[in-house]
Amino acid sequence: MGKTINSKTVLLLVAGLFLAAVVLPMGVLLFHAIFQKGSVAVESFTSIFHKDVLQSIGNSLIISTAVSMLSVLLGCCFAFLFSKATLPFSKALRLLLLLPLLLPSYVICVAWNDVWVFAGVHKNLIYSLPAVVFILTTIYTPLAAFIIQAGFKNINAGMEEAGMMITSFKQVFFKIVLPLLRPALFSSFILIFILSLSEFAVPSFLSVPVFVTEIFTQFSAFYNYSLAATQSLILTAICLLLLFPERKYLTKEYFFPFGKKAFRFRMYELRNKNVPLILAMLYIIFTVLVPVVFLTSQTFSRAGTSFLEIVIMLLPSLKDSVLIAIAGALIVTLFGLIFSWLTVQFKLKFLQTILLFVFAVPAIVTGVSLILFYNTPSLNFIYSSILIILIAFSARFLFISVKIISDSLQQIPVSFTDAAYMMGARPFYIFRKITLPLLGEALFTSFFIILIFCLNELSTVIMVYPPGISLLPVTIFTRTANAPQHIVSGMSLVALMFTIVILLCMLFGKKVLFNQQWRESR
Amino acid sequence: MYAFWKKGFIQSTMEREPVIQFINCTKLFDGKTILRNISFEVNEENTFTTILGKTGSGKTTLLRLLAGLEKLNEGCIYINGKTVSEGNKIIVPPYERNIGFIFQDLALWPHFTVYQNIEFGLKQKKISDYKSIIMQTMNEFGITDLKDNFTHQLSGGQQQLVALTRSMVLQPKLLLMDEPLANLDVKLKTQMRKRIKQLAKEKKISIFYVTHDHKEAMEMSDKIILLHEGAIAFYGTPEQSIYSDNSFLKEFIEV
Numbered sequence: 001m002g003k004t005i006n007s008k009t010v011l012l013l014v015a016g017l018f019l020a021a022v023v024l025p026m027g028v029l030l031f032h033a034i035f036q037k038g039s040v041a042v043e044s045f046t047s048i049f050h051k052d053v054l055q056s057i058g059n060s061l062i063i064s065t066a067v068s069m070l071s072v073l074l075g076c077c078f079a080f081l082f083s084k085a086t087l088p089f090s091k092a093l094r095l096l097l098l099l100p101l102l103l104p105s106y107v108i109c110v111a112w113n114d115v116w117v118f119a120g121v122h123k124n125l126i127y128s129l130p131a132v133v134f135i136l137t138t139i140y141t142p143l144a145a146f147i148i149q150a151g152f153k154n155i156n157a158g159m160e161e162a163g164m165m166i167t168s169f170k171q172v173f174f175k176i177v178l179p180l181l182r183p184a185l186f187s188s189f190i191l192i193f194i195l196s197l198s199e200f201a202v203p204s205f206l207s208v209p210v211f212v213t214e215i216f217t218q219f220s221a222f223y224n225y226s227l228a229a230t231q232s233l234i235l236t237a238i239c240l241l242l243l244f245p246e247r248k249y250l251t252k253e254y255f256f257p258f259g260k261k262a263f264r265f266r267m268y269e270l271r272n273k274n275v276p277l278i279l280a281m282l283y284i285i286f287t288v289l290v291p292v293v294f295l296t297s298q299t300f301s302r303a304g305t306s307f308l309e310i311v312i313m314l315l316p317s318l319k320d321s322v323l324i325a326i327a328g329a330l331i332v333t334l335f336g337l338i339f340s341w342l343t344v345q346f347k348l349k350f351l352q353t354i355l356l357f358v359f360a361v362p363a364i365v366t367g368v369s370l371i372l373f374y375n376t377p378s379l380n381f382i383y384s385s386i387l388i389i390l391i392a393f394s395a396r397f398l399f400i401s402v403k404i405i406s407d408s409l410q411q412i413p414v415s416f417t418d419a420a421y422m423m424g425a426r427p428f429y430i431f432r433k434i435t436l437p438l439l440g441e442a443l444f445t446s447f448f449i450i451l452i453f454c455l456n457e458l459s460t461v462i463m464v465y466p467p468g469i470s471l472l473p474v475t476i477f478t479r480t481a482n483a484p485q486h487i488v489s490g491m492s493l494v495a496l497m498f499t500i501v502i503l504l505c506m507l508f509g510k511k512v513l514f515n516q517q518w519r520e521s522r
Numbered sequence: 523m524y525a526f527w528k529k530g531f532i533q534s535t536m537e538r539e540p541v542i543q544f545i546n547c548t549k550l551f552d553g554k555t556i557l558r559n560i561s562f563e564v565n566e567e568n569t570f571t572t573i574l575g576k577t578g579s580g581k582t583t584l585l586r587l588l589a590g591l592e593k594l595n596e597g598c599i600y601i602n603g604k605t606v607s608e609g610n611k612i613i614v615p616p617y618e619r620n621i622g623f624i625f626q627d628l629a630l631w632p633h634f635t636v637y638q639n640i641e642f643g644l645k646q647k648k649i650s651d652y653k654s655i656i657m658q659t660m661n662e663f664g665i666t667d668l669k670d671n672f673t674h675q676l677s678g679g680q681q682q683l684v685a686l687t688r689s690m691v692l693q694p695k696l697l698l699m700d701e702p703l704a705n706l707d708v709k710l711k712t713q714m715r716k717r718i719k720q721l722a723k724e725k726k727i728s729i730f731y732v733t734h735d736h737k738e739a740m741e742m743s744d745k746i747i748l749l750h751e752g753a754i755a756f757y758g759t760p761e762q763s764i765y766s767d768n769s770f771l772k773e774f775i776e777v
Contacts, residue, residue: 415629438633
């Protein structure tokens with residue numbers, strides 16, 4: 001039903017976006033990576049065996065492996081506590097735990113720097129590989145918990161209960177629950193590995209050389225575009241290669257098992273609720289509240305520039321950032337809706353896989369490819385305007401939007417639209433009256449989540465932001481090199497407060513807008 | 523044998539126009555045959571036809587083909603002598619077939635109230651003074667008091683009634699029901715069966731009713747179509763089914 005809604009226009013739009021944001025820029029990157037001055041760029045490829053480059057690749061791999069292992073382990077514990085155990089205050093704890101994931105990573109980095117400086121930690125320890133691993137683990141643990149939690153909710157109570165009739169809880173957990181959780185564990189491990197491998201702000205702030213910072217240096221400091229392109233290609237290849245076995249291994253499973261919920265899932269009564277509750281609270285206090293408190297105290301403890309002056313200093317960046325982020329969130333959500341509709345209506349599951357691969361391309365590589373493609377006389381109107389940033393946002397975040405919207409769209413029974421069609425409603429009317437109201441909450445969530453991501457995105461925008469535009473993450477990041485510590489902390493605090501305000505707007509807006517009576521049943 | 527049957531069939535169609543006709547209908551999904559060469563006709567109006575069969579036998583697909591929600595791969599479907607689907611073409615779209623459809627999950631829109639659910643179709647048909655029609659029909663089905671409720675606030679039986687009202691308010695000549703009582707308890711099921719039977723009689727409409735419960739089929743139907751692996755294994759009256767020596771029919775009833 002309804003397959004006639006101007007399909008050609010929709011497909012053209014989708015193809016256009018794909019060409020502009022992904023295919024053509026990546027094509028040019030590939031060309032620059034392989035060819036230099038008309039011949040194959042052998043030197044660029046051999047240069048990765050240089051000692052410094054090899055060290056940066058090694059650092060990247062060590063960080064990614066350690067972060068993904070620790071995050072999955074911690075995330076699994078939190079996911080169990082939040083979704084399978086009757087833990088008091090779990091809703092509030094879950095929300096607090098999520099905070100580091102939604103805050104800009106450079107803000108968290110600045111906050112931890114404040115904590116460590118206050119605690120008198122030696123400089124060699126602050127600017128070190130373990131420090132990067134620690135910060136990234138606090139950032140990605142909530143992501144692992146979030147994915148694994150969805151995995152837990154997918155397990156039908158009957159499967160566990162059938163096992164419990166025969167054996168102990170321990171056996172049931174290790175022999176039944178964990179194997180069923182395998183897709184979620186695997187997905188979160190791979191995703192966090194890729195995200196840590198692509199992380200730019202934290203290693204850069206802590207002066208730990210990684211592959212991403214090496215690419216950034218080659219591109220921005222040495223203007224060695226060919227080498228940067230070759231290194232980008234290698235980094236992308238590593239990320240995509242990681243996804244291939246994952247896709248093959250879990251070919252019939254969803255990458256993120258969101259949206260699918262078991263008919264009934266089993267909750268476990270904890271014998272002693274206090275111990276896990278105290279441990280969870282301690283972790284959250286230590287990883288979320290302590291850095292925020294220190295960031296705040298650092299901002300207000302020094303004489304000199306006041307917090308208000310810092311806010312005024314940041315106003316132009318705030319204004320530009322908000323406007324561009326809103327435009328980005330609107331465009332990404334609109335395309336997210338179109339892609340989701342195509343995925344669900346025409347059962348084009350491969351579209352999501354393609355978007356997942358695009359999402360796995362490191363942000364810095366997206367930046368390099370966009371510059372190489374758009375920095376030409378004929379396309380300069382895009383390169384020198386905010387269009388380049390909007391294209392970058394689309395390439396980076398479309399997968400997230402599609403994931404949120406399509407999971408919701410899949411839950412609308414086909415019979416809802418069929419019933420309307422039987423009564424003579426035209427496809428667009430059905431979409432407006434039936435589908436859209438039922439999708440409202442997903443669209444709203446997608447908009448706000450993408451808004452937060454757009455506001456906090458540093459890795460891509462630091463490469464592509466046009467002259468005359470001042471963006472919050474770039475302003476703060478560039479000031480870290482030369483501004484006094486308390487000003488950097490103050491700026492980070494502004495970014496943090498801003499993110500929290502948006503989060504609160506989202507939660508409050510959801511409560512007001514989507515609290516209609518009929519939703520009680522859903 | 524087939525040519526003889528076809529000849530007889532053509533002759534019979536020349537004499538009168540059957541209410542429903544399926545001629546050599548085949549439906550495939552992803553290369554897999556769901557319905558194979560289905561041919562049957564319902565000659566009289568106000569016939570209660572039950573489509574019976576195991577899970578995956580093609581019952582729902584048959585109903586959706588009749589509704590026009592799915593395209594055929596081969597064959598023709600006629601309603602009152604008019605071609606509505608032919609080959610892979612939908613000649614008459616679903617909303618012009620004057621058919622009501624009660625889905626298995628009832629498909630009551632959760633964001634609309636009972637009244638808005640019922641109003642939707644009438645608004646599409648641009649019927650003037652539809653408000654009085656709604657009130658009259660709601661009154662008939664005894665759901666007037668529920669008009670401002672959202673559908674999740676209703677009991678299973680009330681939801682069934684709303685779904686029936688929503689379809690009946692458009693005064694269809696043919697009502698398709700896809701296992702509408704599947705989620706009800708035994709007592710409510712018995713009540714609803716009576717109600718549906720009564721409705722068919724009063725409104726003089728033909729009903730196509732999908733079920734896998736042969737007792738339900740025997741109790742309610744004028745005609746039974748038994749599907750097995752996408753083909754018709756039996757077509758006749760409930761009485762004929764009792765005395766039939768069709769092995770699959772016997773096995774199905776015994777199981």
